[in-house]
Amino acid sequence: xxxxxxxxxxxxxxxxxxxxxxxxxxxxxxxxxxxxxxxxxxxxxxxxxxxxxxxxxxxxxxxxxxxxxxxxxxxxxxxxxxxxxxxxxxxxxxxxxxxxxxxxxxxxxxxxxxxxxxxxxxxxxxxxxxxxxxxxxxxxxxxxxxxxxxxxxxxxxxxxxxxxxxxxxxxxxxxxxxxxxxxxxxxxxxxxxxxxxxxxxxxxxxxxxxxxxxxxxxxxxxxxxxxxxxxxxxxxxxxxxxxxxxxxxxxxxxxxxxxxxxxxxxxxxxxxxxxxxxxxxxxxxxxxxxxxxxxxxxxxxxxxxxxxxxxxxxxxxxxxxxxxxxxxxxxxxxxxxxxxxxxxxxxxxxxxxxxxxxxxxxxxxxxxxxxxxxxxxxxxxxxxxxxxxxxxxxxxxxxxxxxxxxxxxxxxxxxxxxxxxxxxxxxxxxxxxxxxxxxxxxxxxxxxxxxxxxxxxxxxxxxxxxxxxxxxxxxxxxxxxxxxxxxxxxxxxxxxxxxxxxxxxxxxxxxxxx
Numbered sequence: 001x002x003x004x005x006x007x008x009x010x011x012x013x014x015x016x017x018x019x020x021x022x023x024x025x026x027x028x029x030x031x032x033x034x035x036x037x038x039x040x041x042x043x044x045x046x047x048x049x050x051x052x053x054x055x056x057x058x059x060x061x062x063x064x065x066x067x068x069x070x071x072x073x074x075x076x077x078x079x080x081x082x083x084x085x086x087x088x089x090x091x092x093x094x095x096x097x098x099x100x101x102x103x104x105x106x107x108x109x110x111x112x113x114x115x116x117x118x119x120x121x122x123x124x125x126x127x128x129x130x131x132x133x134x135x136x137x138x139x140x141x142x143x144x145x146x147x148x149x150x151x152x153x154x155x156x157x158x159x160x161x162x163x164x165x166x167x168x169x170x171x172x173x174x175x176x177x178x179x180x181x182x183x184x185x186x187x188x189x190x191x192x193x194x195x196x197x198x199x200x201x202x203x204x205x206x207x208x209x210x211x212x213x214x215x216x217x218x219x220x221x222x223x224x225x226x227x228x229x230x231x232x233x234x235x236x237x238x239x240x241x242x243x244x245x246x247x248x249x250x251x252x253x254x255x256x257x258x259x260x261x262x263x264x265x266x267x268x269x270x271x272x273x274x275x276x277x278x279x280x281x282x283x284x285x286x287x288x289x290x291x292x293x294x295x296x297x298x299x300x301x302x303x304x305x306x307x308x309x310x311x312x313x314x315x316x317x318x319x320x321x322x323x324x325x326x327x328x329x330x331x332x333x334x335x336x337x338x339x340x341x342x343x344x345x346x347x348x349x350x351x352x353x354x355x356x357x358x359x360x361x362x363x364x365x366x367x368x369x370x371x372x373x374x375x376x377x378x379x380x381x382x383x384x385x386x387x388x389x390x391x392x393x394x395x396x397x398x399x400x401x402x403x404x405x406x407x408x409x410x411x412x413x414x415x416x417x418x419x420x421x422x423x424x425x426x427x428x429x430x431x432x433x434x435x436x437x438x439x440x441x442x443x444x445x446x447x448x449x450x451x452x453x454x455x456x457x458x459x460x461x462x463x464x465x466x467x468x469x470x471x472x473x474x475x476x477x478x479x480x481x482x483x484x485x486x487x488x489x490x491x492x493x494x495x496x497x498x499x500x501x502x503x504x505x506x507x508x509x510x511x512x513x514x
Contacts, residue, residue, distance in 0.1 A: 013048050014055055029180065031187055034069075036060045039085050060086075064093040068194050070101060070186055077104040077118045077135065078111065081127050097130035099190060103179065104135040107166060108159065115165040122173050131186065134179045135160075135169065153177065215464035233472075236462050244454070254461050261461070263454045267447060273377060274443040281373055281393055282439060284432050285401045375442030378449045383477065387484055388448060389441035433499050437492075444491045448484045455480070 014037060037056045043049060064071050071090050075081065090100045102121075110118055120126040122133045137156045144150075153176065160166045160174045172178050220226045240252055240261070247264040249255040255262060373393040380388050405428070412424045456473065463469045 014052050014059070016055075016059065029184055031183060034063055036063060038074075039089070041085075057089075061089065061093065064089060067099075068190055068198075070099050070183060070190065072101055072103050074103045074105060076106045076109070078106055078109040078114075081121065099131075099186070100129060101131045101182065101186065102129050102133035104133055105138065107135055107137055108140070119165065119169065122169055132173065134173050134182065135166075136174075136176050136179060212464075217465065233463055237458060240458060240462070254458075258457050258461050260453055260457045263450060266450050270377070270443065270446055270450065274439065277375070277439050277443075278436070282433070282435055284434055285404045375438045376446055378446045380445075381449055381452055384448065384452060384481075384484065387481065387488070388445040389438075389488065390445065391438050391442070393435050393438050430499060436499065437495055440491050440495055441488060444487055448487060452480065452484070 018034075036059055039057060039060060040048070041053060043053065063069060071094055073084070073086050073090055075084050075086070081087070087102075091097075094100045104118060104121065107115075107118065117126065118135070122135050124132050137159050139150070139152050139155060143152075143155060156175050160169070166174070172182070217229050217232075218225065220229050240254060243249070243251040244255070244261055244263050247262070249262055260266075375393055376390050380390060408428050408431075409424065412427065455476070459469050459472060463472070
């Protein structure tokens with residue numbers, strides 16, 4: 001327990017450990033007595049420390065707060081009751097006084113003439129308590145040294161019988177034997193009063209442990225049992241996933257308890273957001289025709305349309321993991337510096353699109369970039385930090401598209417007569433769709449987050465054994481990471497194909513001939 005002389009530095013005066021002494025026998029009563037240290041306020045050099053004061057008080061309150069325990073406020077009879085802090089502590093934890101019993105000790109040390117005050121306490125005329133006071137006398141040091149075989153009960157009974165002052169007290173309030181009977185009656189009353197609550201707690205705990213035991217699954221001692229257990233998990237995973245992809249959410253209650261498993265709805269909602277993002281933010285220079293003037297103007301002049309779209313696209317039962325608003329460039333850069341994935345990808349990729357203009361050509365991005373548009377709507381999972389793409393978009397410059405086309409033409413025309421060089425069209429198209437990569441990779445990254453969250457949440461829902469679940473995730477992680485990486489590579493491949501200048505639209509050739 002580590003208790004000893006505190007001056008040695010390796011010992012302490014008090015410990016939270018319990019030293020239990022069990023007395024068993026046919027005549028012993030069914031009760032437990034916990035003797036906690038007395039409350040004190042002044043430290044003793046070499047014996048107690050300042051921390052011992054708080055530790056002893058906390059220890060006493062921990063036992064006193066138990067509603068099924070009896071509080072015995074043991075106080076020497078020769079001290080002033082009004083100065084005893086333990087009585088106030090008992091009132092805090094037992095406001096009605098239904099389980100607090102006062103016990104007075106050392107009546108033989110009471111000064112002559114002061115006995116009446118103690119007698120009045122026991123009789124209940126002074127400092128009344130609902131359960132009253134008892135008084136006992138333990139053997140002194142002289143009694144212990146005089147005879148090892150003495151009868152402490154006989155000595156106590158003789159004291160209260162022979163002393164005139166104490167002999168007038170009620171016998172049910174005097175002596176250890178009377179105190180034991182009173183405690184038995186009090187404990188019986190508490191047990192009877194708390195029995196309903198105890199039974200309810202037992203039933204609740206039993207159900208909880210049965211649920212945990214059931215969650216562990218069947219016995220898995222043999223190889224065949226282990227294989228069957230894993231096969232059952234795989235089958236349930238496949239069945240729920242099939243229903244999730246078909247949006248058949250009424251098939252299993254797990255879709256109600258875990259809304260993140262509604263993967264089909266989440267992906268479709270992200271499709272809608274991606275479509276709006278491409279329409280509003282996908283072009284480097286937005287067109288301003290009569291039909292699209294309002295929508296394109298919103299994409300050029302504001303930086304927050306995607307937030308409203310995302311909120312309206314998602315149903316109330318499936319909130320997005322995180323809806324990111326467009327942020328300023330400074331805020332975004334600060335966030336990237338604080339992130340664990342700070343790889344300066346912005347300086348490598350995003351800046352490059354502003355430096356690909358030919359020498360001497362006017363740069364439509366010459367004006368300072370004040371705002372960046374978010375391309376992600378779901379927070380990155382820690383397991384996939386190094387894999388996912390998270391780069392914002394620059395806001396569209398406030399320049400008309402025809403002005404930009406004219407400047408591009410003047411900066412790159414050759415000796416053609418009445419025609420436009422194919423290299424000019426290819427270069428302009430490449431610049432015009434330069435935002436596609438950020439949007440598409442952001443969309444794919446969000447889909448990866450949704451899928452990975454679905455896998456983790458579904459495993460948690462069907463397998464409550466943490467050790468098995470973590471083991472399965474560990475086995476699946478390498479394969480999943482490779483699949484996610486291939487998805488991002490496929491996105492880049494599609495982008496490379498779609499950004500080539502190629503059209504079979506006859507209106508283009510007809511207008512060119514005119």
